[in-house]
Amino acid sequence: MKAQVKWLGEELFLGTSASGHTMVLDANGGNLAPSPLENVLISLGGCSSVDVVSILQKTRQQVDECYVEITGTRVDSVPKLFKDIHLHFVVTGKDIAEKHVERAVSLSADKYCSVALMLAEKVNITHDFEIRNKD
Structure with missing residues (x-):
């Protein structure tokens, strides 16, 4: 590449x-x-979202929308590296099972997302999710 x-x-x-x-x-x-560091957050969110949506589709979840809000906290000293990054996934669809979303988010963070795995060496990355079911 x-x-x-x-x-x-x-x-x-x-x-x-x-x-x-x-x-x-x-x-x-x-x-x-x-900025380059904003792009790091966007890249992390993109990489993770690709995984989450793909895993949810494979488990036949009826996902209509998925987005992730990413918050990064940087150290006060130079270089101003990220110390913490939090990803909050919002998944919308019909009859979305919490266990599938929890598994998809965890698999992305721990196994599949290359960006998260590279950053995890130096940055504390956390994640959570919410499900918005459509009737």
Whole structure:
């Protein structure tokens, strides 16, 4: 896997993946685009969400919507690394079984999500979920 990040000027950078997709990063606290660390949170949420939805679909859960709210807390010293990240999954659908959501979230965190497993060496990652059943 390869990627390239190119400086565009001032504090903007353009990231390009090997597959040709691009994204702008803003080193100035995310004023014009996500900052690199905001992108870490988004990548973690994306990676975990892919796992959770896939696992729930395999268990034949009728998922209509799934999103994750991610909160990161950073240390006060430089470099300002993440010390804690919390993922709160919200799964909406019909007759969603709590045991399946709990299992999907746990499997993602502990076994499948590459981003979470890389970060877990240095960051305390926690997660929870809520289910919103549609009638």
